[in-house]
Amino acid sequence: MKKKLLIIEDDPGLQSQMRWCFEDTEVHIADDRESALSLLRRVEPQVVTLDLGLPPDPGGSSEGFALLDEILRLAPSTKIIVVTGREEKENAVKAVGNGACDFYQKPLDADILSFVVNRAFRLYELEKENIELNRSQYSSTLKGLIANSPQMLKICRTVEKIAPTDVTTLVLGETGTGKEVIAKALHDLSIRSDKAFSAINCAAIPENLLESELFGYEKGAFTGANQTKKGKVELTDGGTLFLDEIGDMPMPLQAKLLRFLQERVIERVGGVREIPVDVRVVCATHQDLQTLIANGSFREDLYYRVSEITLNIPPLKEREGDAVLIAQSLLHNFSNQLDRPNLNFSDDALAAIREYPWPGNVREMINKVKRAAIMADGKRVTAEDLELDEPCNTTDSVLNLRQVRETAEKQAIEHALQIAQYNMAQTARLLGVTRPTLYNLTDKYKLTTHDQNTD
Ligand SMILES: Nc1ncnc2c1ncn2[C@@H]1O[C@H](COP(=O)(O)OP(=O)(O)OP(=O)(O)O)[C@@H](O)[C@H]1O
Known part of the structure; x- marks a missing residue:
């Protein structure tokens, strides 16, 4: 971390004395509120020394306190050391109460000042490390997925292992458990990550539109098909296609999906040409596919095709913590x-x-x-x-x-x-x-x- 210090001081003599105390630090100097705020925004110093007696109130402390509040509002993690006169103990205590991290009383002593400022740099660094640590506790290694339970961490490990491969994955779990987040993670961690990720919810699209949505159509294929249109599968070439609510896919379309998964070619609605497409498929459902197979509404052969690997996402109430x-x-x-x-x-x-x-x-x-x-x-x-x-x-x-x-x-x-x-x-x-x-x-x-x- 490059150490950056902003000195806010209106006395030119003190400005140059202070500058010499910090040789290994990038030092910036401001002499009033406006220049201080503009440097704060531009340089983003970790530590600021703030003389409370600034113009237009150099004999008082009102401008210094106003600036203290403003810096903390704009950059709350900045460590501010207020610099006060010998007789201003009350102001020093008040400033710390208002959010300054420390105070320093004039006259200037180079050793003590650099000790106080370096301690503030260390404090800044420790706080930052602490925040990072807290953040990493929140995260599994998968983007968008917060988890710390053994059940979910195990799923994260599996996702990391299978993501680089092209296996067709079935993600099972109740609604809202994060099946799409997992599908996206499989894509993001694969070599396809710079290509498209498309999601299609088979339950949300009317049966008669789903086929053309998936596979596209040729001009003239049906009334209203005024021009040829590519479907989601073709548009996702090179990427990952997420088929959500696969259990709701109508039977005739299941046959077409199976053919695509086996032969990796599609035919647009009304088309005669086979078009090769390279797409990784991830499917998901909250339904029990075995029951659907038993009652004849889901093809068993398709089930085996889409579930080369199955991930069972547990409901939230079962994930410890x-x-x-x-x-x-x-x-x-x-x-x-x-x-x-x-x-x-x-x-x-x-x-x-x-x-x-x-x-x-x-x-x-x-x-x-x-x-x-x-x-x-x-x-x-x-x-x-x-x-x-x-x-x-x-x-x-x-x-x-x-x-x-x-x-x-x-x-x-x-x-x-x-x-x-x-x-x-x-x-x-x-x-x-x-x-x-x-x-x-x-x-x-x-x-x-x-x-x-x-x-
Ligand atoms: N572990 C998690 N951490 C943070 N956010 C999550 C987590 N799991 C899910 N979410 C969020 O919850 C919402 C629902 O997730 P998602 O759409 O992936 O669920 P789903 O299982 O696919 O739901 P459905 O079956 O209803 O389509 C999303 O906004 C997602 O970002």
């Missing part, structure tokens, strides 16, 4: 995004996070923590802000069975909407009702059918 770790990291990010620095969970919030079953896994946690970060009064996020209450089962406070039934129904729909990210078809499937029934129910309970967090 990860819920709190992820929640803390999310809160840290949201508090920065929302410009509400230093938000922390209260003890009851941490206990609630540990206890809650997280049916919507990390996706649900993102919504809850974001909401809580917005709602929290002051710096503490409480259990109440998180709204993690489980449905209340007591009968003391309910009117009748109809009311119990309706409350449970409403909660189940709200939950399913959140898990399915407000995709109505997926929500209906989760709840085992038809789409019209779901719309009737959301009307009945006046439930919003879109994600308010993304408004």
